[in-house]
Amino acid sequence: xxxxxxxxxxxxxKSVGSCIYCGSTEQLTDEHIVPFALGGRLxxxxxxxxxxxxxxxxxxxxxxxxxxxNARTTGGFPTRxxxxxxxxxxxxxxKEGKSIxxxxxxxxxxxxxxxxxxxxxGFFVGRDAKETLTIIGLETIQFGQSxxxxxxxxxxxxxxxxxxxxxxSFARLLAKIGYCFAIxxxxxxxxxxxxxxxxxxxxxxxxxxxxxxxNFQLSVEAQKPTHAMSLVLVDTPNKSSKVLIARIKFFAxxxxxxxxxxxxxxxxxxxxxxxxxxx
Ligand SMILES: [Zn+2]
Numbered sequence: 001x002x003x004x005x006x007x008x009x010x011x012x013x014k015s016v017g018s019c020i021y022c023g024s025t026e027q028l029t030d031e032h033i034v035p036f037a038l039g040g041r042l043x044x045x046x047x048x049x050x051x052x053x054x055x056x057x058x059x060x061x062x063x064x065x066x067x068x069x070n071a072r073t074t075g076g077f078p079t080r081x082x083x084x085x086x087x088x089x090x091x092x093x094x095k096e097g098k099s100i101x102x103x104x105x106x107x108x109x110x111x112x113x114x115x116x117x118x119x120x121x122g123f124f125v126g127r128d129a130k131e132t133l134t135i136i137g138l139e140t141i142q143f144g145q146s147x148x149x150x151x152x153x154x155x156x157x158x159x160x161x162x163x164x165x166x167x168x169s170f171a172r173l174l175a176k177i178g179y180c181f182a183i184x185x186x187x188x189x190x191x192x193x194x195x196x197x198x199x200x201x202x203x204x205x206x207x208x209x210x211x212x213x214x215n216f217q218l219s220v221e222a223q224k225p226t227h228a229m230s231l232v233l234v235d236t237p238n239k240s241s242k243v244l245i246a247r248i249k250f251f252a253x254x255x256x257x258x259x260x261x262x263x264x265x266x267x268x269x270x271x272x273x274x275x276x277x278x279x
Pocket of ligand 1: 019020021022023024048049050051052053
Protein backbone atom coordinates (compact mmCIF):
# COMPACT_ATOMS: atom_id res chain seq x y z
CA UNK A 1 0.00 0.00 0.00
CA UNK A 2 1.43 3.36 -0.96
CA UNK A 3 0.51 6.46 1.00
CA UNK A 4 -0.22 9.90 -0.38
CA UNK A 5 0.17 12.58 2.31
CA UNK A 6 -2.32 15.39 2.03
CA UNK A 7 -1.14 18.60 3.64
CA UNK A 8 -3.92 20.83 4.81
CA UNK A 9 -4.18 24.02 6.81
CA UNK A 10 -4.43 23.94 10.57
CA UNK A 11 -7.91 24.42 12.01
CA UNK A 12 -8.32 25.77 15.55
CA UNK A 13 -11.61 24.57 16.99
CA LYS A 14 -13.57 26.24 19.80
CA SER A 15 -11.62 26.73 23.04
CA VAL A 16 -12.42 23.99 25.58
CA GLY A 17 -11.46 25.89 28.74
CA SER A 18 -10.57 22.93 30.97
CA CYS A 19 -8.32 19.89 30.84
CA ILE A 20 -10.20 17.10 29.04
CA TYR A 21 -8.19 14.53 31.04
CA CYS A 22 -8.38 15.81 34.64
CA GLY A 23 -10.69 18.83 34.64
CA SER A 24 -8.04 21.35 35.73
CA THR A 25 -8.48 24.91 34.51
CA GLU A 26 -4.87 25.92 35.24
CA GLN A 27 -2.11 26.38 32.66
CA LEU A 28 -4.03 24.99 29.72
CA THR A 29 -2.30 24.05 26.49
CA ASP A 30 -3.59 23.24 23.03
CA GLU A 31 -4.04 19.65 21.93
CA HIS A 32 -3.69 18.32 18.40
CA ILE A 33 -6.35 15.64 17.87
CA VAL A 34 -4.05 13.69 15.55
CA PRO A 35 -0.40 14.60 16.25
CA PHE A 36 1.04 17.42 14.15
CA ALA A 37 3.86 15.05 13.21
CA LEU A 38 1.34 12.74 11.49
CA GLY A 39 -0.15 15.58 9.51
CA GLY A 40 -2.97 16.23 12.02
CA ARG A 41 -4.49 19.64 11.45
CA LEU A 42 -7.29 19.88 14.03
CA UNK A 43 -6.42 21.67 17.27
CA UNK A 44 -8.48 21.71 20.45
CA UNK A 45 -7.40 24.98 22.11
CA UNK A 46 -6.99 25.17 25.93
CA UNK A 47 -7.82 21.52 26.44
CA UNK A 48 -4.95 19.92 28.34
CA UNK A 49 -3.16 20.99 31.53
CA UNK A 50 0.63 20.91 31.59
CA UNK A 51 0.68 17.77 33.74
CA UNK A 52 -1.60 15.75 31.45
CA UNK A 53 0.10 17.13 28.32
CA UNK A 54 3.36 15.72 29.69
CA UNK A 55 1.78 12.26 29.95
CA UNK A 56 0.19 12.31 26.49
CA UNK A 57 3.23 13.76 24.73
CA UNK A 58 5.40 11.02 26.24
CA UNK A 59 3.49 8.18 24.57
CA UNK A 60 3.05 10.22 21.41
CA UNK A 61 6.80 10.70 21.11
CA UNK A 62 7.40 6.99 21.70
CA UNK A 63 5.23 6.23 18.67
CA UNK A 64 6.36 9.09 16.43
CA UNK A 65 10.09 8.67 17.08
CA UNK A 66 9.72 4.93 17.44
CA UNK A 67 8.08 2.64 14.92
CA UNK A 68 6.69 5.49 12.82
CA UNK A 69 10.00 7.36 12.41
CA ASN A 70 11.10 5.79 9.10
CA ALA A 71 7.71 6.37 7.53
CA ARG A 72 7.49 9.94 8.83
CA THR A 73 10.96 10.79 7.57
CA THR A 74 10.65 9.28 4.10
CA GLY A 75 7.05 10.48 3.75
CA GLY A 76 8.07 14.06 4.55
CA PHE A 77 5.62 14.43 7.42
CA PRO A 78 5.78 17.73 9.33
CA THR A 79 8.28 18.11 12.16
CA ARG A 80 9.03 20.87 14.63
CA UNK A 81 12.60 19.62 14.96
CA UNK A 82 13.89 19.77 11.40
CA UNK A 83 17.52 19.72 12.55
CA UNK A 84 16.95 16.45 14.40
CA UNK A 85 15.47 14.72 11.34
CA UNK A 86 17.64 11.68 10.59
CA UNK A 87 19.96 12.05 7.57
CA UNK A 88 20.04 8.28 7.09
CA UNK A 89 17.79 5.41 8.11
CA UNK A 90 18.74 1.79 8.77
CA UNK A 91 17.67 -1.09 6.54
CA UNK A 92 18.51 -4.76 6.85
CA UNK A 93 19.66 -6.56 3.70
CA UNK A 94 21.03 -9.94 2.84
CA LYS A 95 24.42 -10.07 1.12
CA GLU A 96 26.13 -13.34 0.24
CA GLY A 97 23.94 -15.25 2.67
CA LYS A 98 24.61 -12.87 5.55
CA SER A 99 22.22 -10.40 7.15
CA ILE A 100 23.76 -6.97 7.41
CA UNK A 101 22.46 -3.53 8.22
CA UNK A 102 22.96 -0.65 5.86
CA UNK A 103 22.06 3.03 6.03
CA UNK A 104 20.10 4.79 3.31
CA UNK A 105 19.10 8.41 2.83
CA UNK A 106 15.36 9.08 3.33
CA UNK A 107 15.00 9.52 -0.45
CA UNK A 108 16.37 6.02 -1.07
CA UNK A 109 14.63 4.24 1.82
CA UNK A 110 11.36 2.28 1.48
CA UNK A 111 10.03 3.88 4.69
CA UNK A 112 7.76 1.00 5.55
CA UNK A 113 5.22 1.41 8.32
CA UNK A 114 3.86 -1.71 9.98
CA UNK A 115 0.50 -0.86 11.50
CA UNK A 116 -0.62 -3.37 14.13
CA UNK A 117 -3.99 -5.07 13.80
CA UNK A 118 -5.55 -5.72 17.18
CA UNK A 119 -8.31 -7.97 18.46
CA UNK A 120 -11.71 -6.26 18.30
CA UNK A 121 -12.67 -4.36 21.47
CA GLY A 122 -13.54 -6.90 24.20
CA PHE A 123 -16.69 -5.00 25.14
CA PHE A 124 -18.33 -5.80 21.80
CA VAL A 125 -17.35 -9.45 21.59
CA GLY A 126 -18.00 -10.38 25.23
CA ARG A 127 -14.35 -10.95 26.07
CA ASP A 128 -13.33 -10.65 29.72
CA ALA A 129 -11.13 -7.75 30.79
CA LYS A 130 -7.42 -8.50 30.56
CA GLU A 131 -4.24 -6.55 30.93
CA THR A 132 -2.67 -7.59 27.65
CA LEU A 133 -3.05 -6.39 24.09
CA THR A 134 -3.02 -8.98 21.33
CA ILE A 135 -1.61 -8.12 17.92
CA ILE A 136 -3.30 -10.33 15.33
CA GLY A 137 -1.47 -9.04 12.29
CA LEU A 138 0.48 -6.23 10.68
CA GLU A 139 -0.39 -4.07 7.70
CA THR A 140 2.48 -2.58 5.80
CA ILE A 141 2.26 0.84 4.20
CA GLN A 142 5.06 2.16 2.02
CA PHE A 143 6.02 5.83 2.35
CA GLY A 144 9.27 5.85 0.40
CA GLN A 145 10.89 4.00 -2.48
CA SER A 146 9.45 0.76 -3.78
CA UNK A 147 11.09 -2.11 -1.85
CA UNK A 148 11.72 -3.87 -5.19
CA UNK A 149 13.67 -0.90 -6.57
CA UNK A 150 15.60 -0.57 -3.29
CA UNK A 151 16.51 -4.27 -3.36
CA UNK A 152 17.58 -4.03 -7.01
CA UNK A 153 19.78 -1.00 -6.35
CA UNK A 154 21.42 -2.73 -3.40
CA UNK A 155 21.93 -5.84 -5.49
CA UNK A 156 20.05 -8.10 -3.12
CA UNK A 157 16.83 -10.08 -3.17
CA UNK A 158 16.05 -9.70 0.52
CA UNK A 159 15.52 -6.54 2.52
CA UNK A 160 14.26 -6.65 6.07
CA UNK A 161 12.59 -3.89 8.01
CA UNK A 162 12.60 -4.29 11.77
CA UNK A 163 9.87 -2.73 13.87
CA UNK A 164 10.13 -2.06 17.55
CA UNK A 165 6.45 -1.82 18.11
CA UNK A 166 5.53 -0.13 21.39
CA UNK A 167 1.97 -1.39 21.33
CA UNK A 168 0.97 0.26 24.62
CA SER A 169 2.04 3.71 23.49
CA PHE A 170 0.30 3.15 20.17
CA ALA A 171 -2.93 2.08 21.90
CA ARG A 172 -2.76 5.12 24.21
CA LEU A 173 -2.31 7.37 21.20
CA LEU A 174 -5.27 5.72 19.51
CA ALA A 175 -7.44 6.14 22.62
CA LYS A 176 -6.37 9.77 22.95
CA ILE A 177 -7.21 10.54 19.33
CA GLY A 178 -10.66 8.94 19.64
CA TYR A 179 -11.44 10.77 22.88
CA CYS A 180 -10.17 14.13 21.57
CA PHE A 181 -12.14 13.71 18.38
CA ALA A 182 -15.34 13.00 20.33
CA ILE A 183 -14.83 16.17 22.36
CA UNK A 184 -14.10 18.22 19.26
CA UNK A 185 -17.46 17.15 17.85
CA UNK A 186 -19.62 16.99 20.99
CA UNK A 187 -17.97 19.27 23.55
CA UNK A 188 -16.86 18.15 27.02
CA UNK A 189 -18.14 14.71 28.06
CA UNK A 190 -18.56 13.39 31.63
CA UNK A 191 -15.02 12.22 32.42
CA UNK A 192 -16.10 9.66 35.03
CA UNK A 193 -18.06 7.84 32.31
CA UNK A 194 -15.19 7.48 29.87
CA UNK A 195 -13.74 4.03 30.68
CA UNK A 196 -10.64 4.52 28.56
CA UNK A 197 -9.55 7.74 30.28
CA UNK A 198 -7.51 6.02 33.05
CA UNK A 199 -5.73 4.03 30.33
CA UNK A 200 -4.80 7.19 28.43
CA UNK A 201 -3.32 8.59 31.65
CA UNK A 202 -1.36 5.41 32.33
CA UNK A 203 -3.37 4.40 35.40
CA UNK A 204 -4.88 1.23 33.93
CA UNK A 205 -3.95 -1.33 31.27
CA UNK A 206 -7.44 -2.46 30.30
CA UNK A 207 -7.37 -1.10 26.74
CA UNK A 208 -8.22 -4.40 25.04
CA UNK A 209 -11.73 -4.01 26.47
CA UNK A 210 -12.27 -0.60 24.89
CA UNK A 211 -10.35 -0.47 21.65
CA UNK A 212 -9.27 -2.67 18.78
CA UNK A 213 -9.27 -3.14 15.03
CA UNK A 214 -12.48 -3.17 13.01
CA ASN A 215 -13.59 -3.24 9.40
CA PHE A 216 -15.62 -0.24 8.29
CA GLN A 217 -15.91 2.35 5.59
CA LEU A 218 -16.48 6.00 6.56
CA SER A 219 -18.28 8.44 4.29
CA VAL A 220 -15.53 11.00 4.96
CA GLU A 221 -13.06 8.67 3.21
CA ALA A 222 -14.50 9.81 -0.12
CA GLN A 223 -12.74 13.15 0.49
CA LYS A 224 -9.44 11.30 0.82
CA PRO A 225 -8.27 12.73 4.13
CA THR A 226 -4.86 11.55 5.41
CA HIS A 227 -6.64 10.16 8.47
CA ALA A 228 -10.39 9.51 8.56
CA MET A 229 -12.43 9.76 11.75
CA SER A 230 -16.06 9.45 12.62
CA LEU A 231 -18.34 9.07 15.65
CA VAL A 232 -21.02 6.41 15.60
CA LEU A 233 -23.66 5.13 17.99
CA VAL A 234 -23.74 1.36 18.05
CA ASP A 235 -25.84 -1.20 19.91
CA THR A 236 -24.43 -2.79 23.04
CA PRO A 237 -23.99 -6.59 22.61
CA ASN A 238 -27.35 -7.31 24.33
CA LYS A 239 -28.97 -4.47 22.33
CA SER A 240 -30.35 -2.89 25.51
CA SER A 241 -28.76 0.49 24.81
CA LYS A 242 -26.37 2.32 22.55
CA VAL A 243 -22.81 3.44 23.06
CA LEU A 244 -20.74 6.06 21.34
CA ILE A 245 -17.61 4.92 19.57
CA ALA A 246 -14.95 6.73 17.55
CA ARG A 247 -13.77 5.11 14.34
CA ILE A 248 -10.29 5.99 13.19
CA LYS A 249 -8.46 5.07 10.02
CA PHE A 250 -4.85 6.14 9.86
CA PHE A 251 -3.58 6.81 6.33
CA ALA A 252 -7.07 6.12 5.03
CA UNK A 253 -6.22 6.49 1.31
CA UNK A 254 -3.97 3.41 1.49
CA UNK A 255 -6.87 1.24 2.59
CA UNK A 256 -5.53 0.18 5.99
CA UNK A 257 -7.93 -1.45 8.45
CA UNK A 258 -9.42 0.92 10.97
CA UNK A 259 -9.67 1.05 14.74
CA UNK A 260 -12.58 1.53 17.10
CA UNK A 261 -12.42 3.29 20.45
CA UNK A 262 -15.31 3.02 22.92
CA UNK A 263 -16.08 6.52 24.20
CA UNK A 264 -19.11 6.26 26.49
CA UNK A 265 -22.71 5.29 27.01
CA UNK A 266 -25.06 8.29 27.03
CA UNK A 267 -27.66 8.13 29.83
CA UNK A 268 -30.58 9.34 27.77
CA UNK A 269 -30.07 8.39 24.16
CA UNK A 270 -32.98 10.46 22.84
CA UNK A 271 -31.82 13.74 24.32
CA UNK A 272 -28.27 12.86 23.29
CA UNK A 273 -29.44 12.47 19.69
CA UNK A 274 -31.40 15.67 19.85
CA UNK A 275 -28.45 17.67 21.11
CA UNK A 276 -25.81 16.18 18.86
CA UNK A 277 -27.77 15.32 15.71
CA UNK A 278 -25.98 11.99 15.44
CA UNK A 279 -27.51 9.17 13.47
ZN1 LIG B 1 -5.01 17.63 33.23
